[in-house]
Amino acid sequence: MKRSKRALVIGGSLGGLFAASLLRGIGWTVTVFERSTGALASRGAGLGTTRELVETMRRAGARFDVSIAVPMTGYVWLDADGRVVHAQERLNASSTWSRVYLPLREAVPDSDYRAGMTLERVEQKGERVVAHFADGTTAEGDLLIAADGNFSTVRRQFMPDVGPRYAGYVAWRGIMEERDVPAAIRSAHFDKIAFSFPAGEMSLAMPVPGHDDDTRPGHRRYYFIWYRPTTPEALRDLCTDANGLHHGISIPPPLIRPEVIRAVKDDAAERFAPDLAEVIARTELPLLQAISDFESPKLALGRVVLLGDAAFVARPHVAAGVSKAALDAAALADALAGEADVDAALARYERERLDFGRRIVAHSRRLGTLLDGREVPPAQWTGDDAYRDPRRVLRDYGAPHLVHDLTAQDLVA
Numbered sequence: 520m521k522r523s524k525r526a527l528v529i530g531g532s533l534g535g536l537f538a539a540s541l542l543r544g545i546g547w548t549v550t551v552f553e554r555s556t557g558a559l560a561s562r563g564a565g566l567g568t569t570r571e572l573v574e575t576m577r578r579a580g581a582r583f584d585v586s587i588a589v590p591m592t593g594y595v596w597l598d599a600d601g602r603v604v605h606a607q608e609r610l611n612a613s614s615t616w617s618r619v620y621l622p623l624r625e626a627v628p629d630s631d632y633r634a635g636m637t638l639e640r641v642e643q644k645g646e647r648v649v650a651h652f653a654d655g656t657t658a659e660g661d662l663l664i665a666a667d668g669n670f671s672t673v674r675r676q677f678m679p680d681v682g683p684r685y686a687g688y689v690a691w692r693g694i695m696e697e698r699d700v701p702a703a704i705r706s707a708h709f710d711k712i713a714f715s716f717p718a719g720e721m722s723l724a725m726p727v728p729g730h731d732d733d734t735r736p737g738h739r740r741y742y743f744i745w746y747r748p749t750t751p752e753a754l755r756d757l758c759t760d761a762n763g764l765h766h767g768i769s770i771p772p773p774l775i776r777p778e779v780i781r782a783v784k785d786d787a788a789e790r791f792a793p794d795l796a797e798v799i800a801r802t803e804l805p806l807l808q809a810i811s812d813f814e815s816p817k818l819a820l821g822r823v824v825l826l827g828d829a830a831f832v833a834r835p836h837v838a839a840g841v842s843k844a845a846l847d848a849a850a851l852a853d854a855l856a857g858e859a860d861v862d863a864a865l866a867r868y869e870r871e872r873l874d875f876g877r878r879i880v881a882h883s884r885r886l887g888t889l890l891d892g893r894e895v896p897p898a899q900w901t902g903d904d905a906y907r908d909p910r911r912v913l914r915d916y917g918a919p920h921l922v923h924d925l926t927a928q929d930l931v932a
């Protein structure tokens with residue numbers, strides 16, 4: 520009897536779970552190896568959705584219902600007095616990371632998911648690949664899928680010089696219950712993405728599903744993200760805790776120094792409409808994220824293949840990190856299903872996904888142009904400087920030339 524091929528998936532977050540389910544669907548034996556032992560689901564925040572994300576979830580056999588997302592009707596740009604400067608109709612929907620993660624995790628049998636397994640290195644032997652783990656054990660397969668995120672151990676082994684590069688700005692993020700959102704926002708803008716553009720900065724706020732996936736009015740949550748240019752030295756200070764311990768380029772929210780949070784809230788009061796500033800003021804533990812991006816020059820390295828954030832990271836403005844991981848996994852499954860020669864299938868996957876990855880990273884950089892810390896008067900704008908105009912940002916927000924907005928109609932279809 521013909522032996523089914525075996526894939527080792529490193530990383531049990533969304534990219535790894537999509538890959539595992541879709542390869543199982545084409546008859547491969549798959550084992551996921553995830554470093555973390557805790558529940559990943561509790562750590563996520565707001566998430567951009569696309570039609571492609573939902574279609575791939577359905578294909579992966581992930582439990583699905585309309586509560587995955589909160590439909591929205593458009594974008595508004597609010598000035599510092601709360602007046603609408605510009606409005607644009609655009610049907611789309613927002614979700615939360617856990618709302619995508621949990622059904623995907625359920626779709627992979629526990630017997631195929633091994634938590635607490637940290638990959639240390641990969642060894643290739645002709646058409647076989649061996650994964651070496653920190654506990655001294657090994658696993659062998661026909662293919663190793665690196666879905667181990669932006670600091671991928673696998674990618675660093677093969678391409679040590681490729682990795683995230685700080686974009687020069689940070690994001691402050693927060694989430695709160697709908698009932699705590701100031702009444703003026705709830706009544707006027709709650710079903711839209713509300714953008715603000717204080718000088719050289721950008722923020723968005725939007726509804727997302729609430730506790731227990733509740734999408735009923737009154738039971739949702741409100742999510743904000745505020746991008747601010749920050750020098751590497753200032754970032755270092757933000758990521759240093761009260762004991763002087765420096766945490767690298769991110770810091771657990773409870774360790775952010777109280778004076779840092781106070782200063783952020785004071786800055787919000789100066790720069791935003793009072794109701795939006797209030798949203799930030801009412802967020803007890805904002806999250807701090809240094810924005811970075813990178814592109815891998817190769818995705819197929821013998822019998823090792825990079826997928827999701829291990830392959831490319833675009834800045835969050837395209838709101839498509841999860842959709843890209845889903846599409847990477849679908850492209851890999853399609854390539855392997857249509858081709859008996861695994862190496863030829865990996866070459867096809869690489870061709871397709873390099874092109875997509877490069878285009879989405881380039882677009883995310885364009886959308887972040889106005890955060891580069893420079894002031895360029897409109898008369899001197901050239902090329903991507905057009906994206907210093909918030910109207911242009913709103914027009915092209917997301918990646919509408921690469922993926923499709925999810926709308927309420929897609930949720931029921």
Ligand SMILES: Cc1cc2nc3c(=O)[nH]c(=O)nc-3n(C[C@H](O)[C@H](O)[C@H](O)COP(=O)(O)OP(=O)(O)OC[C@H]3O[C@@H](n4cnc5c(N)ncnc54)[C@H](O)[C@@H]3O)c2cc1C
Nearest residue numbers: 530532533534554562563564616637638667668827828840
């Ligand atoms: C807990 C969590 C919360 C997130 N929340 C959001 C969010 O709210 N909004 C949003 O837009 N994006 C979020 N993301 C990012 C989003 O998941 C990714 O951008 C996208 O889904 C692509 O993911 P990925 O699976 O390729 O990589 P990631 O999601 O980064 O997952 C990589 C996985 O690999 C594991 N791993 C890393 N190294 C090793 C190793 N050596 N051995 C074994 N396992 C390893 C990690 O523990 C992690 O689970 C989150 C990611 C995580 C892990």
